[in-house]
Amino acid sequence: MNTCQDLLSAITDPSGREILDPATGEVVGTVHESTTADLDDAVAAARAAQPDWAGLGHEKRSEYLHKAADAVEGNAEALAELLSREQGKPVKNGPNAAFEVGGCSAWLRASADFPLEPEVLVDDESGYAEMEYVPLGVVGAIGPWNWPMMITVWQVAASLRMGNTVVVKPSEYTPLSVLGLVHVLNQALPEDVLRVVPGGGEVGKALSTHSGVDKIMFTGSTRTGQAVMRSAADGLARLTLELGGNDAGVVLPDVDPRAIAGDLFWGAFINTGQTCAALKRLYVHEDVYDAVCEALVGVAQQMPMGNGLEEKNVLGPLQNKQQYDIVANLVEEAKRGGGRVLLGGDPETDQPGYFYPTTLVADLSDDNPLVAEEQFGPALPIVKYSDVEDAIRMANALDVGLGASVWSSDRDAAMDVARRLEAGTVWINKHGAVDPRIPFGGVKKSGFGLEFGVEGLKSVAASRVISR
Template sequence: MSDSTQTLDETTLLNRVQAPEGEGREILDAATREAIGRAPVQSVADLDDAIARARAAQPGWEARGHEERSALLMKAADALEANAEVLARLLSREQGKPLNGPNARFEVGACSAWLRATASTPLETQVVVDDGEVYAELHYRAVGVVGAIGPWNWPMMISIWQIAPSLRMGNTVVIKPSEHTPLSVLAMLAIMNDVLPTDVLIGISGDREVGARLSSHPGIDKVMFTGSTATGRKIIEASAGNLARLTLELGGNDAGIILPGTDPKAIAQDLFWGAFINTGQTCAALKRLYVHDSIYDDVVDALAEVAALMPMGNGLDENNVLGPLQNKAQFDIVSGLVEDARANGGRIVTGGAPAPELGELFYPVTLVADVTDGVALVDEEQFGPVLPIIRYHDVDDAVASANGLDVGLGASVWGDRDEARRVAARIQAGTVWINSHGGVHPMIPFGGVKGSGYGLEFGVEGLKSVSVPQIING
């Protein structure tokens, strides 16, 4: 732990976290497919050692108390801000998202913002009974060692969502980043560990075997995971043996409903970014849009006009706001869903085919009109720059469609605010936004229902989720 904030260049930072020459696994630039560096490939034995060190460090970390831990998180935020540009450039290359727009610089800034908000959120002792005869208080204590498993779409920000509340409440953290985007997360951890005590926060870069062991390890008291529903189910099964507590933010297929009487041009920009933030690679992005017949064509035209103005390309180009798909597997999923929609009568309004002139993993913004429920692009999460637009005639039918899948992370309703709120109350989703989609706030709880997982993150509820309640009675 150091008291000074260092500002590092990209080469120095990368050398601190990557594997030695000739070792590790090569990580490619998502846009150019050139080598960025070599991710360490650690083993289950390395994980066992990391968890043992985290367990040894946890009592001392908890004993520092909320005030000191919060002060150190504030210093970690300072360190990230001092290195924000180098982190954003590494993130842009590894994940693919451009520097500008709601992308790489935005993500790094969100990491600092969430650290500060989490550090400054009070969690007061609650007096549950005080009737003159009985006095009882509800306290929240550290759960122990938190095992965190992060995704590749927002690798740094979602890692902070797991790390910040866990550390704030006195837990230590062992975190495994995605195999697709390990370097940016490891770089962030290295900067934070310049100010945090030894072994309070440990990164492990390994394969799926390491992730599976993290979920089932007897030394882990809490597992936090963001990723697919299928993997979430495996984590639930793996954690049964050690009874680890779980927070699972799983897959979504968020529906948006546009009510009759809404002005398409007034909402087109917000609709676009609700669907295509991070080139559509966002769990709570708008992924299927239900539009009333009376304004259907106008909404399609307004979205197409916005899409035509959004430049796509290499993320290090300051002009671009859309990037490639992060990996070939996801590129193939997106391509296959578009072709299936085309074969099932979908009308390609924009895009509709890969853009090899931009690079291997680029797929342009694609609007697919005139599709229906039952088509794979509507029923399955595309997780890419494609939006199916579905016509409806009756609001009850749109609500039924929104609720018809076994996911419920987010949803949105667009139109008159009072009417939209009435419709929102009927939708089965953890969050329903009114006249926007996908925005998160460090003080507003966030989590899914149905196949989108369980547990809450952010704010006071997020602090409680990485704690164990204790009643002091008397």
């Protein structure tokens, strides 16, 4: 069992780039900045290891994934502390760093255990045909800074289970978390089946264009995803892109505002709002509008924000200054546009760290930038509607569609609205709840391809039909 300092000692480069704690500005550790030559070496090693890894078969590879999950659980406290110090999320309270580390082991075990048998397509007097799924080769995994450990595992676990080897390129904002995680995973995995190459945009572009990479999995912004897609075109690498979202929630007039307020809050403010599938714009029927606003304020006022290493806090800072500025500017535009600030909106500028207060803004028009643009932070716009047709139209108006939610005490009414929302996942009376058994992916400019479940395994494999 490692301590956080043990992990840092194993993964930091004394001459590397400093990584700062977003809550305090203190140095967490230093990271080696890889070159494209380092990437070439990692891809070559992963490619050399892939045939033997594929040859082990599903059962043996699944055993390794369970051993990797054991290693994560044995180092959970150290990983959670490292994650909190680098990313900012609280260690223990709320959907937190410990929650994220627990998600890593859960996804490893689930990916290990999904059955995937050949699919019989035809079996009659005309003949027989079946389809099976075989490894692609080397998967390049490019991850984000908001859930750096768990999303890396989402990419890695299914890829390894299907017999691929993986080269990970973490976000330059949170490389230590991913380096620490990979260090722990590699205590259980065979050599070179999982490699990590920290670095900036040059390394990410080189990975997405590399001739030795057969598939790219990318989670991040739509703009960067478009660049990855262009880069991968020449080599025809397969893609799974999980990109930006601006998820809508539609509250129907039959709800009990106090009953749903807590789930609405966490749907929007999980990870201080820094979640692709968080609730980012809320449409509330006029009959319950004031009551929902009041109930949300009551919940939000009880949620302390601060340094993630302090046990009382359930919300942490924004991870970086760039994101802080985006949130702050959008809230100011909401104010100028006539928005009524119910809570927050006035950050303290004399404290260390990128803390933006929990903010609720009501009475906004649907075209206000805080509604129309993804804020990716702790500021929720609330829009009043009178006709559900208008709410559906506004929810579908944007060019993204990762998730959405409907809130109602009438199941049939909720299902009717849910089926008309343009999103990869629509939740009812919850938002952003992911499950390793349930496929997840976006539509429109929120990307394409599925992760999780058996469909997620298929997405990191090549199909082969055998007919006789």
